Amino acid sequence: MTDTHSTQDGASTDGTVDVEVLVIGAGVTGLYQLYRAREDGFSALLVEAGDDVGGTWYWNRYPEARLDSESFTYAYLFSEELFGEWEWTELFAEQPEIERYFQHFAQRFDLYPMIEFGTRVDAVVWNESNGTWTVTAQDGRSWVARNVVAATGMLSYPYIPEIEGRDDFGGVSIHTGLWPAEGIDVSAKRVAVIGTGSSGVQVIPPIAGDAAELVVYQRTPNWCTPLNNSPISPADYEALRDDFEQIRNTLNTSPTGFLRPPPELMSTEHSERERQEFYERMWNSPGFAKLLDNYKDLMSDPEVNGEWCEFIAAKVREVVKDPQTADRLIPTDHRFGAKRPPFVTGYFEVFNEPHVSLVSLTETPIVRIDAHGIETTDGRRDFDVIVWATGFDYGTGHLRHLGVRGVGGQRLEDHWGDGPLTYLGVQTSGFPNFFFPGGPHGASANIPRYNTDQVDYVADLLVSMRRQGYDIVDVPTEMQDSFTQMIDDKARYVPFTDVSYFFGSNIPGKPVKNLLNPGGRPMLFKFIDEARSADYAPLLLARSTDAPVGE
Numbered sequence: 001m002t003d004t005h006s007t008q009d010g011a012s013t014d015g016t017v018d019v020e021v022l023v024i025g026a027g028v029t030g031l032y033q034l035y036r037a038r039e040d041g042f043s044a045l046l047v048e049a050g051d052d053v054g055g056t057w058y059w060n061r062y063p064e065a066r067l068d069s070e071s072f073t074y075a076y077l078f079s080e081e082l083f084g085e086w087e088w089t090e091l092f093a094e095q096p097e098i099e100r101y102f103q104h105f106a107q108r109f110d111l112y113p114m115i116e117f118g119t120r121v122d123a124v125v126w127n128e129s130n131g132t133w134t135v136t137a138q139d140g141r142s143w144v145a146r147n148v149v150a151a152t153g154m155l156s157y158p159y160i161p162e163i164e165g166r167d168d169f170g171g172v173s174i175h176t177g178l179w180p181a182e183g184i185d186v187s188a189k190r191v192a193v194i195g196t197g198s199s200g201v202q203v204i205p206p207i208a209g210d211a212a213e214l215v216v217y218q219r220t221p222n223w224c225t226p227l228n229n230s231p232i233s234p235a236d237y238e239a240l241r242d243d244f245e246q247i248r249n250t251l252n253t254s255p256t257g258f259l260r261p262p263p264e265l266m267s268t269e270h271s272e273r274e275r276q277e278f279y280e281r282m283w284n285s286p287g288f289a290k291l292l293d294n295y296k297d298l299m300s301d302p303e304v305n306g307e308w309c310e311f312i313a314a315k316v317r318e319v320v321k322d323p324q325t326a327d328r329l330i331p332t333d334h335r336f337g338a339k340r341p342p343f344v345t346g347y348f349e350v351f352n353e354p355h356v357s358l359v360s361l362t363e364t365p366i367v368r369i370d371a372h373g374i375e376t377t378d379g380r381r382d383f384d385v386i387v388w389a390t391g392f393d394y395g396t397g398h399l400r401h402l403g404v405r406g407v408g409g410q411r412l413e414d415h416w417g418d419g420p421l422t423y424l425g426v427q428t429s430g431f432p433n434f435f436f437p438g439g440p441h442g443a444s445a446n447i448p449r450y451n452t453d454q455v456d457y458v459a460d461l462l463v464s465m466r467r468q469g470y471d472i473v474d475v476p477t478e479m480q481d482s483f484t485q486m487i488d489d490k491a492r493y494v495p496f497t498d499v500s501y502f503f504g505s506n507i508p509g510k511p512v513k514n515l516l517n518p519g520g521r522p523m524l525f526k527f528i529d530e531a532r533s534a535d536y537a538p539l540l541l542a543r544s545t546d547a548p549v550g551e
C-alpha cells in the first residue's frame with residue numbers, strides 16, 4: 001500500500017505501481033484470479049470487504065444456505081491434489097462446509113498473505129497520464145495498480161425493497177445475504193420472512209423449527225421441488241477420486257458446467273403412464289437433474305412443461321393440508337424453468353404447522369411497516385424479527401457502486417446507464433485494464449465453471465500481453481457493441497422470463513436487459529479461442545510508456 005505516489009482523484013501518479021494485478025473480492029472467482037496472477041508471475045493483491053474468504057459463502061450464513069450444484073462440481077478443478085484431499089461430506093454442501101473449503105484453498109495455496117480483509121473499495125480511478133488505476137478503500141487507504149479485476153459477484157449486492165416505514169421497525173431486521181456470523185436467535189420469537197426465492201425457501205424450514213410464530217410473505221410462488229440431498233461417504237469419495245480425470249474433462253467441456261449431458265429422451269417416446277413414472281423419478285432425483293435430465297422437449301413444448309407442472313402441483317396438494325394455502329404455493333404466472341427453480345427440503349411441510357402461515361402479497365399487499373410489525377391491506381401483525389429474503393441486484397449491483405471512473409473520468413454507472421455493455425462479460429470500452437469476470441453477460445450455468453473460464457481468459461490475456469511487450473488493453477467500441485448486441489438479440493433463447501433478476505426487473509428503475517450469455521460456455525469458448533489464436537490483436541493493445549492512455 002502507498003499514499004506517497006498516488007492521488008485519490010486519479011489525476012496523476014508517478015507511474016510506479018504497488019501491484020500489477022489488484023483483485024476485488026475473495027469469492028470463488030477472485031480467489032482463483034489471485035492464484036492465477038501469482039502463478040503467472042505478477043505481483044498481486046486482493047482486497048475484500050469481509051473478514052475472511054468465501055464471497056457468497058461468507059455473507060450468506062443463514063441456516064440451511066447450501067449448494068444445489070453438486071459440491072464437487074462447484075469446486076476448483078485445476079489441482080488433482082486439492083480435489084483428492086478435500087472430502088465433501090454431502091452431495092449439496094451447507095454454507096459452513098463451503099466456507100471451510102475456500103479457507104482450505106486459500107491456506108493450501110498460501111493466498112492469505114496476499115489478501116487485505118475488512119477493506120471495502122469505494123473508488124477505482126483510471127490515471128490517463130501513465131495507465132494505472134488508483135483504488136481507494138472507504139478507510140482512505142489506496143493502491144496504484146496496473147490492472148484491476150472486480151470479482152465482486154453476481155448475486156452479492158443485497159436488495160431490500162423501499163417500503164413505507166421500513167427503517168422504523170424496532171426489532172431485528174436482516175437480509176439473508178448479510179446474516180451475522182453469530183446467527184440470529186429466533187427461538188420463541190415472532191418472525192416474518194419476506195420473499196420465497198431460493199434463499200427464502202431454504203431459510204423458512206429451519207426458522208419454522210425454532211420460532212414461536214412464522215408468517216411467510218410471498219409475492220410470487222416458485223416451482224419448488226425436493227433437493228434430495230445425501231451424504232457422500234468416504235467410499236463414495238474414493239470413487240470420485242478414481243474418476244477425477246473423467247469428471248474434470250466432462251466439467252471442463254460441458255455446456256452447462258454440470259456433469260449431466262444434454263437430455264436425449266423425448267416425451268413422445270413414453271406413454272402417459274410411463275411419463276408419470278418418469279416424473280416420479282425426476283421428483284426423486286437430486287437438484288438440477290429435474291431440469292437437466294428431464295425430457296428434451298420440456299422447455300420447448302409448453303404441453304410437456306405443463307404436464308410436469310401439474311405433477312408438481314399435485315405433489316404440493318398432497319403435502320399441504322389446507323387447500324387454499326396449497327393453491328397459493330402453486331405458481332400460475334410461469335412454467336417450470338422459466339425462473340431459476342429453487343430446491344427445497346421440508347419446505348411445503350412447514351405450512352401444516354399451526355404456528356406457520358402464508359400471506360399472499362398479490363392478494364393483500366404490504367401497506368407499511370412500523371416500529372412493531374407489518375401492515376397489509378388485510379390488517380397488521382407484530383414481529384420480533386423481519387427476514388428479508390428479497391434477493392440481489394444481479395450482475396451489475398456492486399460494479400455500479402464501486403466508484404469506477406475510466407477514460408475521461410467516465411463513470412461506469414453512466415456508461416451502463418441503459419444496461420451493461422461488455423465484451424465477453426469481462427471488459428467494457430473506455431475502462432482499460434479493468435476486468436469483471438462473473439459480472440453481467442455471464443453464466444447461466446454452474447457458476448464456478450463459467451467464472452473460472454473467464455478468469456483464465458483474463459490471466460491468459462495478461463500473460464500474452466507481457467510476452468508481446470504490452471501492458472495496456474482496451475476493447476474497441478465496435479467489439480463491445482457487437483457482443484452486447486448479440487446478447488440482446490439472443491435474449492429470446494434465454495429460458496428465463498424477463499420478469500426475473502436475470503433481466504434486472506426485480507430492481508425498480510434498473511434497465512430491463514438480458515444479463516446472461518444465452519450461448520453459454522460453448523459461445524464463450526468460441527470467442528476465447530478466436531481471441532487467443534489471434535494473440536488478442538483485435539483488442540486495443542498499448543504500452544504505458546507511450547501514455548497518455550485513452551486520450
Ligand code: NA7
Nearest residue numbers: 155161195196197198199200219220340389390391392501
Ligand atoms: P430471488 O430469487 O430474487 O428471490 C427474491 C424473493 O423476494 C422473490 O420471492 C421475490 O418475489 C421477493 N421480493 C422481491 N421484491 C419484493 C417486494 N418488494 N415485496 C415482496 N417480495 C419481494 O433471491 P434469492 O436470494 O432467493 O435467490 C437468489 C439466488 O441465490 C438464487 O437464484 C440462487 O442462485 C442463489 P417475486 O418472485 O419477485 O414476486
